[in-house]
Amino acid sequence: MTAFFVLLARNRLALLGGIVLACVVFLALITPILPLADPDVTNTSNRFQPVFLDGALLGTDHLGRDLLSRVMWGTRLSLAVGFAAAIAAATIGAAIGIIAGYYGGRTDNIIMRGVDMLMAFPYILLALAIVAALGPGLFNALIAVAAVNVPFFARNIRGITVGIANKEFVDAARLAGMSNSRIILSEILPNVIPVIVIAMSTTIGWMILETAGLSFLGLGSQPPQADLGSMLGEARSALITNPHTSIVPGIMILIIVMSINLLGDGVRDALDPRLKSGALSRPMAATRVDRAETPPAASGVGLLEVKALETQFHVKNRIYRAVGGVDLHVEKGECLGIIGESGSGKSVTALSIMGLVASPPGVITGGAAYYDGEDLIGAPYRRLRDMRGRNVSYIFQDPLATLHPLYRVGDQLIEAIRAHRPIGKAEGRAKAIELLKAVRIPNAEKRINDYPHEMSGGMRQRVGIAMALANDPDIIIADEPTTALDVTVQAQVLTILDELRRSRGLAIVFITHDFGVVAQLCDRVAVMYAGRIVEEGATTDILDAPRHPYTARLMACVPELGGGKRRLEAIPGLPPVVDKLPEGCAFAERCDRVQPDCRSGGIALVRKDGRGVRCVHPVDTREAAE
Amino acid sequence: MTGYILKRLLSAIPVLFGITVIVFLIMAMIPGDPATAILGNFATPENVEKLNRDLGLGKPLVQQYFIWLSNMLSGDFGTSFALNRPVLDEVLERFNATLVLAGTAFVLCSFLGVIAGVISAANQYGAADKGITFVVLLGISIPSFFLGMMMILFFAVNLRWFPVSGMWPIYGDRTLGVLLSHLAMPATALAVVATGVIARLSRSAMLEVLRQDFIRTARAKGVHERGVIWRHALKAAMVSIIPVLGIQAGFVLSGAVYIEIVFQWPGVGRMLVDAILKRDILMVQGGVVFVAACYVLFNIAVDVAQSLLDPRIKT
Numbered sequence: 001m002t003a004f005f006v007l008l009a010r011n012r013l014a015l016l017g018g019i020v021l022a023c024v025v026f027l028a029l030i031t032p033i034l035p036l037a038d039p040d041v042t043n044t045s046n047r048f049q050p051v052f053l054d055g056a057l058l059g060t061d062h063l064g065r066d067l068l069s070r071v072m073w074g075t076r077l078s079l080a081v082g083f084a085a086a087i088a089a090a091t092i093g094a095a096i097g098i099i100a101g102y103y104g105g106r107t108d109n110i111i112m113r114g115v116d117m118l119m120a121f122p123y124i125l126l127a128l129a130i131v132a133a134l135g136p137g138l139f140n141a142l143i144a145v146a147a148v149n150v151p152f153f154a155r156n157i158r159g160i161t162v163g164i165a166n167k168e169f170v171d172a173a174r175l176a177g178m179s180n181s182r183i184i185l186s187e188i189l190p191n192v193i194p195v196i197v198i199a200m201s202t203t204i205g206w207m208i209l210e211t212a213g214l215s216f217l218g219l220g221s222q223p224p225q226a227d228l229g230s231m232l233g234e235a236r237s238a239l240i241t242n243p244h245t246s247i248v249p250g251i252m253i254l255i256i257v258m259s260i261n262l263l264g265d266g267v268r269d270a271l272d273p274r275l276k277s278g279a280l281s282r283p284m285a286a287t288r289v290d291r292a293e294t295p296p297a298a299s300g301v302g303l304l305e306v307k308a309l310e311t312q313f314h315v316k317n318r319i320y321r322a323v324g325g326v327d328l329h330v331e332k333g334e335c336l337g338i339i340g341e342s343g344s345g346k347s348v349t350a351l352s353i354m355g356l357v358a359s360p361p362g363v364i365t366g367g368a369a370y371y372d373g374e375d376l377i378g379a380p381y382r383r384l385r386d387m388r389g390r391n392v393s394y395i396f397q398d399p400l401a402t403l404h405p406l407y408r409v410g411d412q413l414i415e416a417i418r419a420h421r422p423i424g425k426a427e428g429r430a431k432a433i434e435l436l437k438a439v440r441i442p443n444a445e446k447r448i449n450d451y452p453h454e455m456s457g458g459m460r461q462r463v464g465i466a467m468a469l470a471n472d473p474d475i476i477i478a479d480e481p482t483t484a485l486d487v488t489v490q491a492q493v494l495t496i497l498d499e500l501r502r503s504r505g506l507a508i509v510f511i512t513h514d515f516g517v518v519a520q521l522c523d524r525v526a527v528m529y530a531g532r533i534v535e536e537g538a539t540t541d542i543l544d545a546p547r548h549p550y551t552a553r554l555m556a557c558v559p560e561l562g563g564g565k566r567r568l569e570a571i572p573g574l575p576p577v578v579d580k581l582p583e584g585c586a587f588a589e590r591c592d593r594v595q596p597d598c599r600s601g602g603i604a605l606v607r608k609d610g611r612g613v614r615c616v617h618p619v620d621t622r623e624a625a626e
Numbered sequence: 627m628t629g630y631i632l633k634r635l636l637s638a639i640p641v642l643f644g645i646t647v648i649v650f651l652i653m654a655m656i657p658g659d660p661a662t663a664i665l666g667n668f669a670t671p672e673n674v675e676k677l678n679r680d681l682g683l684g685k686p687l688v689q690q691y692f693i694w695l696s697n698m699l700s701g702d703f704g705t706s707f708a709l710n711r712p713v714l715d716e717v718l719e720r721f722n723a724t725l726v727l728a729g730t731a732f733v734l735c736s737f738l739g740v741i742a743g744v745i746s747a748a749n750q751y752g753a754a755d756k757g758i759t760f761v762v763l764l765g766i767s768i769p770s771f772f773l774g775m776m777m778i779l780f781f782a783v784n785l786r787w788f789p790v791s792g793m794w795p796i797y798g799d800r801t802l803g804v805l806l807s808h809l810a811m812p813a814t815a816l817a818v819v820a821t822g823v824i825a826r827l828s829r830s831a832m833l834e835v836l837r838q839d840f841i842r843t844a845r846a847k848g849v850h851e852r853g854v855i856w857r858h859a860l861k862a863a864m865v866s867i868i869p870v871l872g873i874q875a876g877f878v879l880s881g882a883v884y885i886e887i888v889f890q891w892p893g894v895g896r897m898l899v900d901a902i903l904k905r906d907i908l909m910v911q912g913g914v915v916f917v918a919a920c921y922v923l924f925n926i927a928v929d930v931a932q933s934l935l936d937p938r939i940k941t
Contacts, residue, residue, distance in 0.1 A: 117644030122921050124880035124895075125914045126648075132902045132910040133655045209769055213884055216771050217899050232772060236888070240790075243779050250772035258767035265763075282750040282836045285851040356842055381851075389848035396846075401839040406861050406936060419848040451937045467847065 014266020020259035028076040037066035039073040040224045048242045061231075061245045062238050070226060071248050075256070077227040081142050081220075082208030088146035089207070090200050093153020098192065100154070101161025102184055112158065118151040127210070131219045138211075138227065141220035145210045153199060160195050164188055201267050205260035212253055228253050285385075286355035287311075288363045289378045295368035298375075302329030303507050304353070304392070304475050309367035309377070311345075311352045314360070320579045322348040324531040325367065327605075328509075330475065335501060335508040337522030337539065339515065339554070343575055345531035346511045350477045352377070354392055355384050371475075390420045393468040395478040399460035403452040409436075409463045410448035416470040435466040439496055458489035465496060475507045482517060494521055515558045519543055527551045530576055530586035537611035547611070547618040550587045585616070593617055630933055634926045645918045646698070650691050653911055664907045668707045680704075703912035708904045713912035717894060721916065723793055724893035728882045730809055731816035732875055739821040739874075740860075740867060743828020748855045750833065758825065765822035770881050774815040774888035781811060791890035812889040816881050820874040827870045831863040838862065865936050872928035876921055 027034075043064035051059045051067075058067040100111040118126065130144040164170065165188065173183045214220040215229030226234070228249045235245035296307045311323040323345045330336040338346045351357045353369045353376060369376045371391060376384065396402040404412055413435055414428035423431070429448070436444035439462040452460055461481060468476050478497065482490040498521055501508050510522055518525050518539060526536040527548065535548040546552040553571045573590040576582060582589070584599040591598070598616055605614040656663050660683050661674045678684055681704075682693040697704070703713035746758040782790040788811050794800050795808075835841065836859050844858045845851075883895030890896075894913055901909035933939040 113640075113644070117641060117648060120641050120645060120922050120925075121648075121914075121918050122876035122879040124883050125898075125918055126652075128883070128898050128902060129649055129652045129910060129914045130655075132898075132905075132907065133652050136902065205767070212769060213771065216769075216884065217887060219899070219902060229769075232769075232775070236775060239775055239779060240783050246772075246775050246779075250769070250775065253769050253772060254767055257769070258763065261763060261767050282747060282833050283841075285845065285854070351842075354846065356846055358837065358842075385845075385848050385850060387848070388846055394843075394846040396839060396843060398839065402843045404840045404844070404858055404862065405938065406865070415844075415849065415853075416847040419850070419853075453938050464843075467843075470847075 011266040011269060013262050014269070017259040017262025017264075017266065020255065021263055024075065024256055024259065025079065027072065028079050031072045031076050034072070036069035036072060039065060039070040039226075041065065048238070048245070051244050051248075058248050059244050061235065062242075067245065067248050070231060071228070071252050074226050074228045074231050074249060075252055077138075077221065077225070078208055078212055078229065078253070079256070081138060081145075081211045081227060082204060085142050085146040085149070085207045085211060086200050086204045088142070089149035089203075090153050090196050092146070093150040094157045094192065094196050096150065096154040097157030097159075098161050098184060098188055101158040102165050102180070102188060104162070104165070108158070111154070115151045115154050118148075119155070121148075123148040123210075124213075127214065128219075131214065136219040136222065138215070138221040138225065141211055141214040144214065145207055148210075149203060149207060152203065153196070156199050157192055157196065160192050161188060164191050198267065198271065201260075202264045205257045205264065208260070209253070209257055228256075281360050283358035283360070286381050287352065287357040287359040289355075290363050291366050291378065293366060295366070295375060295377065298368070298370040298373055300373075301331075302334075303332050303372060304509075305329040305370040306349070306353065307368045307370070309349060309352055309369065310365045311348050311357055312363050312365050314363055318579045320577075321531055321581065322362075322578055323352065324578075324581070326528070326531075326533055328526060328533070330507045330509055332474065332507055333501065333505045334524065335498075335510055335522045337518040337525040338509065338511045338528060339513060339518055339525055340528035341513060341554075341575055343578075344528040345578070346528045347479050348531075349528070350394075350479050350509060350511055353477065354388050354394070355379075355381075356388075356394070386420075389416060389468075389473065390471045391473055392475045392477060393471070393473040395461075395464050395468045395476060395481045397480040398484045399457065399464045400452060400484075402464060403460060405452055408449055408451055409455070413448075413463070413467055413470060416467045420471050431470075432466075435469055436463070438469065438500075439463075439466045440492075441466075456489075457485050458492060461485060461489075461493055462496065465493070465500075469500065469504075472504070473506070475509065477509045477511070479511045480513070481510075483512070483514075490517075497521065515543070515555055527554065530581060531578055532586070532614065533605060533612070534587065534614045535612065536605075541611060545619075547613045547620075548587075548615045549591050549593050549619060552619055553590075585614075593619075627930075627933075631926075631930055634929055638922050638926055641922055642919055645922070646695055646915055647691070649911060649915050649918075650694060653907065654687060656907065660907075663905065665707055666905045673707075698912075698915065703916070704908035706901070706906050706909045708901070708906040708909070713909050714916075716897065716909065717913050717916050720892060720894040720897045720913075721920070723891060724879075724882055724886070724895060724917075726793075726805070727809065727812055727816065727885065727891055727893055728875075728878050730813040731820070731882070732871075732878050734813060734817040735820035735824055735874065735878065736871055738817070739824025740828045742821070742825040743867075744832055744855060744860055744863075746825065746829040747832035747836065747859075755829075758829075762822040762825050765818045766826075768818070769884075770815055770819055771884040771888050773818060774812065774885055777811045777815055778888070791888075793892055812885045812891055815888070816878060816885045819881060820878050823877070824867070824870060824874055828863065828867050831866045832859055834866075835859045835862045861935070865932070868928060868932045868935065872925050875924055875928075879917065879921060 046060055046064040047062055049060040051057070058071065061067055061070065096111060100108040126148045127144040130147055131140055134140040134143065170183060170187050173187050211220060212227065212229030215227050216233040218233055221227045221230045231249035232246055235249065239246050298305055298307070306326060306328040309323055309326045313320040313322055326349050328336065338349065340346045348357055352364055364377055367377065371387070376387070403409065410429065410432050413432040417423060417428055417431055432448055433444045436448060441447050441459060441462050447455070455463070464481065482493050485493060494517065497508065500506055512518060522539050524537065525539045525542055526533045527550065528534065529550050535542065535546065535551045542551060546555055553569070556569045557571065571590055576586050576589065582599065584601060585603050588594045588598045595617055603614050603616060605612045661677045662669045664677060665673050682690050701714060703717065705711070706713050706716060709716060742758050742762070746755045749755045778790055781787045789795070789808055793805070793808055795804060798804065841854060841858055844854050849858070882893060883899065885891065886893040886896040887899060894917055898910055898913050901913065
């Protein structure tokens with residue numbers, strides 16, 4: 001609760017709204033004891049006095065009544081009616097909602113049908129009908145405004161109640177023999193009250209506006225009694241000659257409603273967990289680059305060379321070092337595997353290359369990624385966009401989430417082509433069909449008109465591959481493209497990728513957590529742990545004799561077909577959280593070969609004969625072979 | 627598609643039925659003798675007796691309801707005694723004017739609201755976002771009738787850009803240009819609140835969508851950021867924006883009552899307020915049922931638009 005108020009106070013606008021509202025409410029409360037003129041005493045010889053006159057600070061109205069006094073009394077009345085309507089609507093609506101939600105079944109059905117019917121009206125029609133039946137008057141207007149808001153509360157509260165009514169503690173109360181009404185009062189109600197209060201705080205501004213509106217129409221408060229709405233309504237006939245009589249009550253309504261809205265927004269934001277975590281911030285077109293040091297120069301190996309790449313996530317005051325200095329390279333026609341558990345930084349490494357890490361919170365803080373000698377990190381957005389999909393393209397994990405759900409797959413393919421070269425409709429379509437055929441989608445001429453949800457997972461991923469191929473790129477970065485697929489489909493997709501690599505001379509960076517896939521496809525493999533490469537080398541070498549204990553343990557997790565006797569050993573513990581990495585080896589905590597010197601100093605990746613390993617006490621070859 | 631439209635139309639029948647029940651029940655709350663209340667100043671004994679016969683007022687409520695309903699279904703909404711004119715004729719004529727006003731305002735608020743929301747989201751926390759957020763807050767806090775009055779004062783009286791009120795001039799030709807000059811202020815004043823609400827919602831819908839994986843895919847393809855925002859993200863965001871447009875249409879229709887009073891627009895809202903003040907009950911009853919029914923049908927159109935946009939909705 002305190003945390004909530006702290007958050008609320010931190011939002012300066014909400015605080016401002018709260019203060020203004022508190023002042024208005026306070027003034028309205030003490031109006032009777034303020035030295036004000038009587039709001040209803042008419043003095044026609046003194047009518048339409050302008051503002052800032054002696055004796056009448058805000059002037060007088062068409063009957064010579066003191067406007068300051070009237071606006072204060074009017075505010076008092078408007079606030080009272082607005083709050084009363086909100087409380088009435090909330091109470092009745094909540095009662096209906098709780099009954100519908102708690103009893104469920106037919107009761108629920110009948111009540112909610114009725115609520116839906118009420119919601120089918122534009123709200124004012126209902127309010128007008130009620131006022132028409134009951135006759136104009138402030139109390140009747142209050143009833144009308146409360147009544148039209150009941151369905152809103154009923155529906156919200158019902159939703160919450162349904163959720164609570166199925167919880168264990170309610171079942172327990174029922175088993176304990178408590179009556180329905182007691183369960184509702186002692187178990188359900190305390191849990192829905194916060195929701196009721198929030199719903200009220202967001203609607204009360206509306207209710208004040210609505211009652212003011214009805215009074216403005218002459219259907220609410222009747223003379224001489226006046227709320228802000230009827231003051232405006234009465235002043236309307238003198239709008240052109242004496243505008244101040246309209247402006248004074250109008251501004252007052254604006255102040256009240258605006259301060260309530262500011263406060264309400266603040267309350268909503270303070271309660272929304274997504275805002276706190278930054279989950280609602282918009283990722284920019286390219287990842288933010290903020291390199292403290294000049295990046296290392298290219299050493300000229302490979303078509304794509306990643307040097308000392310560092311990518312971090314800045315969330316609030318925390319810094320997560322997702323990638324902590326990664327060196328990679330891939331040759332033309334080569335397939336490099338990057339393997340690791342989830343959270344090891346393999347995807348972030350891959351996405352950093354083309355600036356696709358969501359930013360905020362992602363920031364590339366160091367290193368370089370050379371494509372044919374050109375550094376892509378920090379390249380201007382235009383250049384980056386130009387190369388995305390044309391030189392380096394991506395295949396992502398879950399093709400249902402990564403394809404646009406509302407565009408036909410053909411259109412998405414054509415768009416990929418047209419992003420880089422202008423081509424006509426017919427030509428684009430022909431090319432799209434050709435691409436679908438290249439990834440062996442049967443009946444491509446027809447499937448091109450499918451929406452993603454109409455395809456199977458394997459077919460969708462083929463579309464994903466076809467899209468990556470659309471502009472004949474040199475490098476494809478495949479981020480766990482087979483993880484979401486079942487095993488037979490996985491094999492088909494891998495075969496397609498392997499063929500394409502051979503026929504087109506593609507370089508593939510293949511990210512996975514599956515050693516089986518690596519063995520099938522990759523020439524070389526890099527093992528990542530906690531944002532760093534811990535071992536790299538030719539696939540066959542590493543599979544034969546892993547040198548880093550982590551690699552060895554990772555391989556031990558893979559079940560072998562027909563090798564029945566071997567025990568599958570999960571790695572105990574979890575990878576370290578990358579905002580506070582331990583000194584020394586990040587794997588030390590989980591390593592069964594750990595020794596005191598593993599926990600101090602930086603441990604370098606030692607390279608020798610095309611193998612690299614980041615370990616003080618690597619597994620020696622003989623040991624590993626056993 | 628036709629099947630889907632038919633299905634939605636059929637599902638509207640119970641709602642329309644419910645609307646008439648609700649209106650009937652509210653009107654049954656009128657204290658005193660209904661015929662005398664309906665007739666008001668015209669309550670001569672002959673008139674009272676005739677009305678009692680026509681509406682079956684002596685009979686049980688259920689029977690009364692079905693008499694009223696069948697009359698309405700055959701196009702007889704009763705006669706307004708204050709205007710001495712069939713209710714339906716008056717409602718239809720007035721509804722046209724409301725449609726022009728509310729329709730224009732709805733188009734305005736839909737376009738401006740969505741565009742403002744997209745710009746706001748695309749520049750989150752930037753100057754444009756902050757400016758739009760502030761204007762939106764002001765827009766949803768100002769009572770439309772007060773805004774309308776201030777617009778009259780400023781644009782009509784001081785600057786003389788637009789006529790003060792009305793739909794047509796008393797003398798002169800009824801051309802489109804004349805209509806537009808009369809329409810400009812009321813339609814804008816009416817659109818302001820809804821524009822604010824739509825802009826807010828569009829902004830959050832866009833922010834939600836911009837984090838989705840398919841946006842990253844579009845960027846990875848090399849689609850220009852403009853295309854990412856205005857095509858990929860907006861199209862997906864429209865799925866949650868369109869239902870809100872439907873709800874806001876109801877608010878525009880509601881707000882039209884105030885605006886019609888402020889700008890002397892000869893619409894159905896002003897007619898209803900006049901009818902209430904004159905206790906012209908049949909007029910209120912007929913007007914409310916008619917407008918609510920139109921709103922229900924409009925919402926079906928919204929659902930159909932939604933199903934055209936989103937192929938995942940089973941049609």
